[in-house]
Amino acid sequence: MEPMIRVENLVKRYAGRGLGRRAAAFTAVDSVSFSILPGSTLALVGESGSGKSSVGLCLACLERLTSGQIWFDGHDVATLAERELRAVRPRLQMVFQDPATSLNPRWTVREIVAEPLLVQGRVANRERGVHAAQVLERVRLGAEYLERRPAELSGGQRQRVAIARALILEPKLLILDEVLSALDCSIQAQIANLLVELQRALGLAYLFITHDLKMAAHLADEIAVMSRGKIVEQGAAEEILRDARHAEMQNLLGATLVEREVIAVVRER
């Protein structure tokens, strides 16, 4: 099967801030390569500062990469001009961590969810509301939510709205940047179930960026572990978890291991 997206030797360097010696450039992503098949999930796990979010921003074409290639839909999106990107972006959408700050508080759910249609100028004004209602139904929110504002929604409902906004342009790939981390664990489970359901129904590919190894293990077909801008381990989810050799991985697994030890202790009693 052809990959949905193929990333080759992605490098992202940020110019340093300040003057003189302090202006040294910082390499956030250092020759990262991976690909994601249609309908499958790659989890990118790592500590904060490991560069995983920078990878997501480059894939969403929200940051320009320094070098490397991102093959998507038959193009190397890294070489496309801004005008050409407008045609690519609808097919590759991003959902952010905190729905409280990624949704405009003054807008209604209808306006938030339909905005991408407006930007793309695809759908006649009066039809946008219908599309918004349809996509809300996909994320299991009823039409009664259309006229509400983000402040009237719970955290889980807001994240559903953010996912609906990403879905309205019928993308092929969703970049999910820590979309569960700001939520309570019972809500995390609901949204995780929704993501699986959407993936099955729509054949979506996911780049699931997280520091939560348990969720990565649950949702991902493949896991790539990032540390200091590099991918240090990559493979099928089971294999990565089975032999977590790399220190980075053990560090991330740590909390879970503590739990296991305790379970063992309890069983012995």
Added chain:
Amino acid sequence: MNSYRGNTDLRRVLEVRDLCVAYGRRGGGVWRALSGVSFGVNAGEILAVLGESGSGKSTLAAALLRLLPANGRITGGEILLEGADVVRMDAVGLRRVRGSGVSIVFQEPSLALHPTIRVGEQVGEVLRAHGMRGRRERGERAREILAKVFTGDVERIFSSYPHELSGGQQQRVLIAQAIACEPALVVADEPTASLDSPTQREILALFRSLRDALGIAFIFITHNPALLAGFADRVLVLYAGKVAEVGPTRDVLFAPQHPYTQALLKCVPQVEHAGAAGRKLPLPVIAGAPPSLGVLSQGCVFEPRCEERMEMCPVREPAAAMVGAGHEVACLKFPRECG
């Protein structure tokens, strides 16, 4: 991993009895954030308060220091901090007790620190507020306190501005402020929520070492049960402003008795199930939503979502029943007498 340390010191630092907190709502009515919450904390004990958004856990943290927002009010109960009732304290008493009796670590360290004052001075500020006059003395003492929470170059930390420190380091500075006046109890409101998991564990290890070295008791407020194993001594589960379950960490996490605790813990994916077979299977969820705190409920607050509900649940409010050593559950499955 640290072994569980039995609590040799059973002196009660904090005794909360029947605490009720309500918020006034715009357009009238009240929001009952906490109703009838009772629990105790012993010296040198780590009590975790586990709850989801809206459970009242942050209200509890604020109420313990009388730091509720203007529309919040303690409508009943007692908060006995080393015997003195915080609920009935005047402004002078509160100023004395905050910092030296009980102190708080907030969630977002980058917002809690002043951006243009060096962190050493910000630790010294706490000492000044508690009457330490000499500037040099404060500086020395602040360095000593920072040395308790940092290993390595304390001098560099002392003269850093908050933006020069990482999130974990900023959180350590807040902890230094909290322990500066040697309080008996530190309330930490989601102190690790904005940190990644390795840094989270470093901060948890720091809490444990401070408790071992200084005998400080901690109330650790969190929504994440995965943090608690091997860390907290006891866990209190809060749901809709009421205590659902409280007991030793092992019992609550690995043999939970309240239907809510059981459902909540099942939502967390298990790495053990992560073989290809278990992957992407639906995770168990809790149906429905927490009740509105604006209406007075008659029966059990979890009843509408509970899978084990009985006939009497909607009408009778459960009282805490003992189900094991120090393990109390507020559920009608457990009649009170059999404790």
